[in-house]
Amino acid sequence: MHNSIQEKICDISNKxxxxxxxxxxxxxxxxxxxxxxxxxxxxxxxxNLKPIDIVKCPLALDEEFIQTMSQRPSSEWHFHKRxxxxxxxxNAIIHTHSVFASTLSVLRKNIPAFHYMIALFGGKEVRxxxxxxxxxxxxxxxxxxxxxxxxxxxxxxHGAIVVSxxxxxxxxxAQELEHLSQQYIELLKIGESNLLTxxxxxxxxxxxxxxxxKV
Numbered sequence: 001m002h003n004s005i006q007e008k009i010c011d012i013s014n015k016x017x018x019x020x021x022x023x024x025x026x027x028x029x030x031x032x033x034x035x036x037x038x039x040x041x042x043x044x045x046x047x048n049l050k051p052i053d054i055v056k057c058p059l060a061l062d063e064e065f066i067q068t069m070s071q072r073p074s075s076e077w078h079f080h081k082r083x084x085x086x087x088x089x090x091n092a093i094i095h096t097h098s099v100f101a102s103t104l105s106v107l108r109k110n111i112p113a114f115h116y117m118i119a120l121f122g123g124k125e126v127r128x129x130x131x132x133x134x135x136x137x138x139x140x141x142x143x144x145x146x147x148x149x150x151x152x153x154x155x156x157x158h159g160a161i162v163v164s165x166x167x168x169x170x171x172x173x174a175q176e177l178e179h180l181s182q183q184y185i186e187l188l189k190i191g192e193s194n195l196l197t198x199x200x201x202x203x204x205x206x207x208x209x210x211x212x213x214k215v
Contacts, residue, residue: 006051013046026097028074042072075135082140092167100181101160113196119204121152131156
C-alpha cells in the first residue's frame with residue numbers, strides 16, 4: 001500500500017533497476033495529478049531515491065520557473081510536459097535506457113508487426129523518432145510526433161518511452177517493450193521474418209481493448 005505518488009514513483013524506479021530496464025541515474029518517471037506532475041529528479045541514482053526527492057511541477061513548467069525551484073526535475077522534463085499537454089489519456093510516463101530498446105534506437109528502426117503483442121501499444125508498429133539532443137525542446141517535439149496516439153516510441157540513439165493512464169500499466173508496458181525489442185533483434189540477426197498484415201493487426205487491436213494486468 002503506497003501512501004503517496006512519490007512513494008509509488010520510487011517503487012517503480014527501483015523495479016526498473018531490478019529488471020535491468022534502467023541503471024544508475026538513467027531514465028525517468030512522472031505521474032500527472034490534476035494541474036501538476038510529479039517527476040524523478042535530475043542526476044540522482046535511482047536506487048537512492050526517496051519520496052522527498054520526487055519533484056512536484058506545475059503543468060505550466062518552464063525554464064524561468066525551474067530557476068526558482070530548490071530541487072531540479074529530470075533534464076527530460078520537456079517531453080513529459082509536452083506529452084501531458086497533448087495527451088489527455090496519459091497520466092504516467094516511463095523513460096528507459098533498457099538494452100534492447102536502446103539498441104534498436106541506435107539502428108533507428110521502427111519495430112514492425114512481427115508479433116501480435118505490438119498491438120499492446122495501440123497500433124501496428126512502435127516508431128523511432130529522429131535524433132535530437134537530450135533534454136531539448138527539439139527532442140520533446142520529436143517525441144510528440146513519433147509517439148502520436150500510441151503508447152510507446154523510441155528515441156534515436158537514446159532509449160524508449162512508454163505512456164499510460166496509470167503508472168502500473170506503464171511499468172507493464174515498459175517490460176513488454178523491452179521483451180519485444182529483444183525478440184526483434186533476434187529476428188534481425190536471422191535476417192528474415194513474416195510480418196502480420198494490417199487486417200490481422202486490426203483484429204488484434206480490437207481484441208486488445210481493455211487488455212492488460214488488473215492491478
